[in-house]
Amino acid sequence: MRRDKHLVWNYPDAQALDVEGKRVAIIGGTGGIGRALSRHLALLGADVVVVGQTFRDAGVPGIAFIQADLSLMREAKRVAAELPTETLDMVIFTTGIFAAPERQETAEGIERDLAVSFLNRLVILHAIAPKLGTKRPSSSGKPRVFLMGYPGAGQVGKPDDLNAEKSYKVMPAHMNTVAGNEMLVLDAAKRYPNATFFGLNPGPIKTNIRDNLLGKNTLKSRVVEALIGLMMPSANVYAMRIAPLLLTPDIEGHSGAMFNNKGQAILPSRGLTDEHIRRFMAASQALVIRTGISDSAS
Ligand SMILES: NC(=O)c1ccc[n+]([C@@H]2O[C@H](COP(=O)([O-])OP(=O)(O)OC[C@H]3O[C@@H](n4cnc5c(N)ncnc54)[C@H](OP(=O)(O)O)[C@@H]3O)[C@@H](O)[C@H]2O)c1
Numbered sequence: 001m002r003r004d005k006h007l008v009w010n011y012p013d014a015q016a017l018d019v020e021g022k023r024v025a026i027i028g029g030t031g032g033i034g035r036a037l038s039r040h041l042a043l044l045g046a047d048v049v050v051v052g053q054t055f056r057d058a059g060v061p062g063i064a065f066i067q068a069d070l071s072l073m074r075e076a077k078r079v080a081a082e083l084p085t086e087t088l089d090m091v092i093f094t095t096g097i098f099a100a101p102e103r104q105e106t107a108e109g110i111e112r113d114l115a116v117s118f119l120n121r122l123v124i125l126h127a128i129a130p131k132l133g134t135k136r137p138s139s140s141g142k143p144r145v146f147l148m149g150y151p152g153a154g155q156v157g158k159p160d161d162l163n164a165e166k167s168y169k170v171m172p173a174h175m176n177t178v179a180g181n182e183m184l185v186l187d188a189a190k191r192y193p194n195a196t197f198f199g200l201n202p203g204p205i206k207t208n209i210r211d212n213l214l215g216k217n218t219l220k221s222r223v224v225e226a227l228i229g230l231m232m233p234s235a236n237v238y239a240m241r242i243a244p245l246l247l248t249p250d251i252e253g254h255s256g257a258m259f260n261n262k263g264q265a266i267l268p269s270r271g272l273t274d275e276h277i278r279r280f281m282a283a284s285q286a287l288v289i290r291t292g293i294s295d296s297a298s
Contacts, residue, residue, distance in 0.1 A: 001152040001201070007257055007265035009250035017247050020045035023088050023136075027051045027070070027079070027124060028095030029063075032207030033148065036239035037092060038063055044243070051079055052095070070095050071106045073291040076120035080127035086135035090246065091128070092146045093121045096177070098213040103168040108291040111164045113212070117177035121147065122184055122284055126297040129192040141252055143195045145188065149181035151199035151258040152266040156276060157183070159283040170213065180284060182258070182269060183277045189256030191297065196255040199268075200242065203261035204228045205235050233261070 019041060029038040030052025042048045042062030050057070055065040066082055068075045083091075099113035106115045125145065133143030157179030164173045181199065188197040206229035214221035233241070238261065245251070245263040260266045288295045 001260055002267040003260075004257070004265035004267045007251075007254055009245065009248050009263075009265075011244050012248055017044060017244060019243075019247060022046045022090065022247075023084065024048045024090045024092065025051070025083050025088055026092045026094060027121070028093060028148075030054055030056060030065070032094070032209060033202055033205060033235045033238060034092065034094030036235035037094070037243070040236070040239045040243055041246075049083070051083075070120040071110075071112055071115045072108055073110070073115070073120060073123050073288055073293050074108070076123035077127065077293050080124045083124075083128060085128045085131050086133065088128075088133055088143060089136065089140060090144045090146070091125075091132070092148070092246070093125070093181075094148045095120065096148075096209060098210050099170045099173040099177075100212045101170060103164055103173070104212075109163075110287060110291065111168070111173060113173055113177055114163065114180075114287075117149075117174075118180040118184075119284060119288060121181065123288055123293070123295065125184060125188060126295055129188060129195055130296075132192075132195045134194075141249065142255075144246070145195060145197045146200050146246060147181050147185050147197070148200045148202060150178040151182040151185065151201050152260070152269055153178065153201070154269045154271070155179040155182070156269065156271040157280055159276075159280040162280075162283045163287055179269070179272075180280065183272060183280050185258065186256055186268060186272060187277050187281050193255075196252065198251065198255070199258035201258065201260050201266065202238050202242075204232050205238055206232065207235055 026034045026038045028034040029050030038048045049064045051066045057063045068079045096117040104112035155175045155178045157176045185199040206225045285295045
């Protein structure tokens with residue numbers, strides 16, 4: 001990953017963080033890193049709504065829940081309609097899985113990793129971006145959208161076989177989601193000047209993200225996650241480290257920027273030209289339309 005030395009932000013004092021009363025939606029905030037972020041931001045005084053399949057924070061002050069299976073684009077569309085979009089200050093996308101050893105397909109005919117880790121984000125983002133934060137006080141700054149993935153790692157994806165119908169391999173399938181999320185940031189930064197969009201690369205963190213690949217609670221999974229747990233920061237430590245970045249005024253004018261696991265700015269992947277992004281987005285929107293729902297940006 002290449003650092004972007006031109007974009008530097010100052011760590012605000014924890015007490016100086018302007019969080020009280022901020023309205024935040026975390027799509028994928030029921031587990032792993034999204035959950036750590038939702039609990040941390042709620043503790044600091046934010047009003048958080050999390051979207052996921054299983055709510056694990058009932059009774060935690062400041063956290064509300066919308067249940068959804070985001071492998072389905074029609075569910076993504078419903079979530080977009082249910083979110084309090086006009087009053088949101090910030091949206092964080094953390095929903096994700098890892099591609100399975102054999103190709104899995106959703107009831108809507110989409111390769112499952114692509115659906116859960118990328119395509120539903122595109123549907124939700126395109127539906128909410130134009131009216132995001134429009135009913136907040138004008139002094140609040142632009143609303144912010146953070147997309148978590150693995151930006152800056154050089155992945156460009158395969159727009160010609162996005163749904164992995166011609167051939168399926170685990171890593172290329174997952175890399176379509178990695179590339180897609182990075183391109184969604186770059187594309188949205190141009191498409192929606194009313195809001196700001198950022199990519200987050202948390203690096204390896206011990207969570208459930210690899211269950212679909214390694215098998216839940218298998219020996220392989222326990223060994224891999226234990227090693228990651230030993231060597232890398234926990235989801236809670238990462239959440240505390242990254243919260244000041246989410247809130248600092250210093251990134252206001254840098255829509256489209258990406259950040260590594262320490263919150264340092266990194267450069268986008270080489271190869272993500274305007275033409276490549278246009279092709280990838282067109283292929284993604286065509287897949288959404290194939291599921292029978294409309295894409296708000298088409
Ligand atoms: N952990 C890492 O090593 C790592 C490394 C690089 C990038 N990332 C990125 O970080 C982000 C968060 O990953 P994580 O590690 O926190 O993963 P995680 O612990 O597996 O959490 C994933 C979240 O996605 C939700 N989710 C999964 N399938 C869903 C579905 N069908 N419908 C609705 N929600 C669903 C889960 O909700 P439920 O539990 O309620 O189903 C959970 O809230 C992802 O974008 C991932 O690509 C993680």
